[in-house]
Amino acid sequence: MSILVFVEARDGKIKSNSLEAVSEARRLADEGSLGEVFAVVPGSKGEGAAALGAYGADRVWTVDHELVARYQPESFVACVLEAVKKSSAQVVLFPASAMGRDLAPRVAGRLGAGLASDCTALDWQGGALVATRPVYAGKAISTVKIAGSPALASLRPRAFPQMERRPGTSAAVEVLGITLDASRARVRTIEVGASEGGRVDLTEAEIIVSGGRGLRGPENFHLIEELAEALGGTVGASRAVVDAGWRPHAEQVGQTGKTVSPKLYVAVGISGAIQHLAGMSSSRCIVAINKDPEAPIFKVADYGIVGDAFEIVPALTEALKGLRVGS
């Protein structure tokens, strides 16, 4: 009995979403008497691998090979399948990052295993993995039980605590003995492009400032960008302004966009259509700025200011800049 965690490394550095997954694996293993926690890290020469022990990994398998230097689906699938075999894992966890969301269903397809995607809570009950996951972009919460072994789950980034459950403990690090076949690696990366300014992605952001129709035109979005900058946050947008071509779809929050749960979500000139609310209602603190006091956004906001965004937003940006200088 054991739990296996797929750990994502980018440029050799282990991502925080994977520390969350290892922490949760340890909790599950301890509470469900599931034995050891294994981790497999394709694309790692071993940097930071032993330190996964502090988060609860007992053994870590690394794979250093040009085919896994960056994400290559077939090779990553092969690494995880090999680790599943070696560990006889009953549960396999993935971060529900871009990489994990691409990889986990492939592994599930190969194993004929059940997969719960983008989970926000996990439990081991009566010998089965039980997962809580938002559906309809968060309009409803589904609880599912996974039959068969192994049971697979991907964990929504930032939904699970990253905890050093065994401070100071080192994991045993070994090379995963696997021969990767270049002829199987059919999907090849040609180019990787970062978004402008290398901003934090919406799904990883602690603070999000989103703009909607109330901004009246794309030329006014600098107000949103400046406020986001002052807060150290990421810019989001409503579907209305994305569909109007004011902002790129990568910034869309809501159903058919991104589901987010930052520490602070500031909605400017967004009335709060149901599909937008679905995507951001799990934010810890919501601030709404809107000229219409009856706007549905105020029904989910913790704090609101009624009025003209063109006056309020620059004043808020200035006040926050003052705060930064002062603190």
Next chain:
Amino acid sequence: MKIAVCLKQVPSTDTRIKIAPDGKRIDPAGVTFVTNPYDEFALEEAIRLKEAKGGEVVVLSAGGQGAVAALRNALAVGADSAVLLKTDADPDALAVARLLADEIGGKGYDLVLCGKQAVDDDAAQVGPMLAEMLDLPCATVVVKLELTEGKARATREIEGGVEIVEMPLPAVIAAQKGLNEPRYASLKGIMAAKKKPVEEKAASAAAAKVEIVSLALPPARQAGRIVGEGAAAVPELVRVLREEAKVL
């Protein structure tokens, strides 16, 4: 070229979800069902490819009789034929992928397109699962697709940017919003669709490995308070964000 497009019928995104008395599914009363928005991008891409390069577009759906509406709509915007893999069971993603793989495999498709996820269960599994079952290369979350000389070049969204990948055809591509602007069916298209075939096949889905235990509404958010009006309220907002919410 021969293209398969996989479709799912889902509640429209403006649906206010109500839970059915069994506590496991939504109450379908008053819900408008539509083609999954991401599948519409897949369908549009298939039709554009057919217009540019010639060939055939077959749309497929695994599900109940309701899915016929999504298939008819696809025929109206330009697909050539449709297949309903009819199942009364509530199949999970793995079972759906298996049904689709059995139907698509060995029929000489050059390309299989689907949406990156369905907006009901948000699982984002069927495309990549189907690819593995068919042993085809696959790219997910695709916002741009170019086909040249037996290869597909796909731009896919990743955190904070994009990744451009290339793979040999046949391949499976899972569409993200932004891939194209889906067209509406014309009256002529709707009339023509009536003459196009929808083949219904009884399908036997495997038992779901992901079993729904319960479905519930999320805890309702309490409406907070209006801290004031206009720019004059900014100092109070900053104060409460620091002192009450402790987010600054």
